[in-house]
Amino acid sequence: MVKSSTPPTPVTRKPSKVEGIKERSNFLREPVATEILQDTTHFSEEAIQILKFHGSYQQDNRDNRIKGQEKDYQFMVRTKNPGGFVPVQLYLTLDKLAEEYGNQTLRVTTRQGFQMHGILKRNLKSAIAAIIKSMGSTLGACGDINRNVMAPPAPFKNQPDYQHAWQYAEYVAQLLSPQTGAYYEIWLDGEKAISAEENPEVVAARQKNSTGTIFHDSEEPLYGTHYMPRKFKCSVTVPGDNSVDLFSQDLTLVVISNDQQEVEGFNIYAGGGLGRTHGKEETFARLADSIGYVAKADVYDAVKAIVATQRDYGDRTDRRHARLKYLIDDWGVDKFRSMVEKYLGKPLEASKPLPEWKYEDFLGWHEQGDGKLFLGISVENGRIKDEGSFRLRTALREIVQQYNLSMRLTPHQNLILCDIAPEQKQAIADLLATHGVEPDPNAISQLVRYSMACPALPTCGLATTESERIVPSVLQRIEMLLNRLGLGQEHFVVRMTGCPNGCARPYMAELGFVGNGPNTYQLWLGADANQTRLAQVYIEKLPLDNLEAELEPLLVYFKQSRQPNESFGDFCDRIGFDSLREFTSKYEFQGTLEPEIALQDDGNGEQEAAANAATAAKARRRITLREPVYAKLKATAESQGKPMTQLVNEAIEAFLQGQ
The missing domain is CATH 3.30.413.10 (Sulfite Reductase Hemoprotein, domain 1)
Structure with missing residues (x-):
């Protein structure tokens, strides 16, 4: 057992540049606090790194880049919504911010949060402040820290395991939330927003230290000066429900209940992660391993023990090698488990048996189990927008306003409207239809x-x-x-x-x-x-x-x-x-393959359109395009986000049909 309250510092190699930036930030304050007051369009490179912890990435619209001119700087803001829960007022605030400051769209993320794109630096503080005042948060949605804690989104009120999963997703998010005052100092001028009280057990667990999991007398007792080596992703789920992609997470807790449907403990998975780099074989996607089982009374200590192990032994020199998956891959599961047990102060138990994992998206109409309904709506690529006759953003705003419905975002970039009274079902369906939104998942292309x-x-x-x-x-x-x-x-x-x-x-x-x-x-x-x-x-x-x-x-x-x-x-x-x-x-193509046009330069300044013939030899059919035509085609394709081959096919087909 680790007796000291000061965690070990095993890494002796020179830390990465980002580690120095975190150390100099005064617990995520600078240089963001200074630069947010400056009348500029963008932040410095050092501030960009710290800004991520506050939930925002600095970006530029690459479609608008012009050589010799300043980039079209803008900001993406990401919310943190444990279990994907979005209350009414928060959604309406985000919708309004998207209209006033963003690019008139909201995007559901694959981690059950929202992203807004297109915010200018001068509006960034107002946008984040509005989110905080509407019971939302962006703190820790990005950066070297615990990210949004995921959970199955289906609001089943008659299945206690699901309610336990939402509850513990919220509790783990509280436990691993940064404690620095920087967030409220910068975005609310020091005024801490009214928010739901933390679970007293979580507060006590965060302060508890008998095995070296926390730093005493630190503004960040769990994270310390340098926070985590890289991002840390968590989920909580129920046996059999893999809607959260649990094997891709750094840490997953699986609720284990007794016959009375009370929580007894949790199976633990750790070491998943998908990020990699082309040409760097030392970077790879990895599935999480089963680590063991922990009783309910020890779950917060177990989470802290896993975080502390990664915090103290994760690679702080090479950021490509800094995720928990690499530590477990380097050490092996047994050594990792042994170190977690030292921080925990006791051994983990063997994992409990589980059923096969199944993926579900919960689209369409469902019974909640309390007499009310929920509706899962497919959101293609998570983009909530109004475009032509398809007006999903308007439809959702009207539904949330009229029926006062909260929602849960799904790990698959979709959303669920919750607590719908049966008598409201037809009116909501009609409203969606009026705005061109199809609520029936069977009417949507399955791909x-x-x-x-x-x-x-x-x-x-x-x-x-x-x-x-x-x-x-x-x-x-x-x-x-x-x-x-x-x-x-x-x-x-x-x-x-x-x-x-x-x-x-x-x-x-x-x-x-x-x-x-x-x-x-x-x-x-x-x-x-x-x-x-x-x-x-x-x-x-x-x-x-x-x-x-x-x-x-x-x-x-x-x-x-x-x-x-x-x-x-x-x-x-x-x-x-x-x-x-x-x-x-x-394989020999039997004429089933329609030629796909490829655009090439013939070396003489002219552009050619060539087709892959439907033969094993793949002979090419060539069509020459004049340079001005090619330039217009390329510009149109880029503006519409389509391949040039698609536009060529559409144009030729339309022309031939008119003959």
Whole structure:
């Protein structure tokens, strides 16, 4: 047992630059507190790092970059909503802020929070202050700290395990919340907002220290001066419910109840994480391991012990190697468990048996179990917006205002309207229909329903290619290919990100696209539909123009050789990549593959449109485009977020139909 109240400091290598920034920040105050008062459009590099802890990223709109001119600086603000809960007033405030300060949209994140994009620096303080005053928070939504604590979003009132999961998601969020006064000093001029009282057990647990988990006489008793080596992600779930993608989390608690449906304790999983870097084999996606079981009375001490282990032994030199997954991978589960037990002061018990994990999205109408209903609404890529006849933002605002409904955000970028009286059902359905919103999940493309994409371009500075703007057309192309091959009833989990950091969790998808250069993606295959198995990279660089040519052989093989009721991900995993590649190498297109146009430079300044012929030799059909036409085509494609090939096909088809 560790007797000292001062945790060990084993890392002797030179710490990264960010560690120095955190140390100099005076517990997250500077230089943000100084620079927020300056009449500038952006923050310094040092302030940007600290600003993340307050829930905001500095970005620039890359669509608006002009050589020689200042970047179009703007800010993304992210909320922290444990278990995805959003009260009425907070939602209405966020909707108003999106209209007044943002880009007129809200985006549901994959961690059950909201993001607002497009906020200017001069409006940042007003926006965050308004969120705090509406019972919301952005503190710890970003940065080297515990992020939003996830939980299953379904508001089942007659299933106590779900209520326990929401409750403990809130309690863990309280336990791991930063204690610095910097947040309220900067955004509310020192006035702490009225908020719900913390659970007394959580307060006592945070202050408790007999095994070296906290720093005495520190403004941050759990985190200390340097906070965590990198971000730390938690979830709480119930047996069998993997709506939270539990294997992708740093730490997951699984509620274990007795026959009286009272909490007895928790199974613990740790060491999941998906971020990686192209070309850096030492970075990788990893599934969480089962660590053990802890009784209810010791759960907060166990969480602190895991946090302290990562805090004190995580890599603070190489930020690419700083997540908990690398510590566990380096040490092994047994050594990690042993260190956690030292901080805990007692051994962990063996994990309790659990049922198989299943993924659910809870879309459509459901009984809550208390006489009321809830409605899960699909939000494509999480983007709540008004666009043409589709006016989801207006519909939600009117529903929340008229019926005073709270909501829960889902880990799949969707949302759930809660506590709907049965007599309100038809009126709400009619209101949604009036604004072009389809509440029936069976009326939505199943590929779209189970897909996710990150924002990527134009606002994410890490993106190397498109994601949110391009994925609708990609899904449409896959759907057309499935129909053409007689697989129209098939669907699978498709996820896309614009870079390898994996914010939309593509490495847990049956078909994952990971940005690897302009209009180019890694293709990942073989995860399962319930998100319990990692995908593996199948193609390093897939130009999007070659999508159909690469997918058709895989899908034909799937159709010919699948087992009864076998999913595409399970098929790829069972058959193996060697067999997939062997079948593909011998596959002859039988005229089913529609040529996909690729635009090339012929070396003489003219641009060519070439088609992949539907033959094994893949002969190319060439069409020359004049330079002015190509330039207009490229500009139009970028403005609409579509591939140039798609626009060319649409234009030619429209022309030929008119002949």
